[in-house]
Amino acid sequence: VxxxxxxxxxxxxxxxxxxxxxxxxxxxxxxxxxxxxxxxIQLPTGEQIPAKICDNPKFWPYFHNAVGAIDGSHIHVSPPTFLHSNYQNCK
Missing domain, CATH: 1.20.5 (Single alpha-helices involved in coiled-coils or other helix-helix interfaces)
Incomplete structure (x- = not known):
């Protein structure tokens, strides 16, 4: 609905x-x-980086110094059609 x-x-x-x-x-x-x-509601503290990012060489080089979306806003992206599910509801 x-x-x-x-x-x-x-x-x-x-x-x-x-x-x-x-x-x-x-x-x-x-x-x-x-x-x-x-x-x-429990917002992430930002002090601890999730293991999914730390342990994955696909993510870590790009996110090791990332602070995150400080204001919690969504960022508009237009991925290729075959990657749409990877980008849904991501901040």
Whole structure:
């Protein structure tokens, strides 16, 4: 149901647009509340480099001095079609 307009989502779940909008708003409030962040969101500290990067000669030469996306923004890239899955939801 991701990326669909409210009317399609309502049709999928057999609910009115008002109901979908109401629950969507409630979920946004829950996810943006400090209580949710304190209990469930853990941002990386940047002090420890994941083993997947350290142990892989394909990544390490390029990422050994990387700090990361300091502001947490997504960076738009246009990879070739056969590599699309490697780039989905990457920061």
């Amino acid at each position: 991701t990326s669909l307009p409210i009317r399609h989502t309502g049709e999928w779940f057999q609910s009115s647009n008002d109901t979908i909008s109401c629950y969507f708003h409630r979920i946004l409030i829950i996810f943006s509340s400090p209580l949710f962040y304190i209990n469930y």
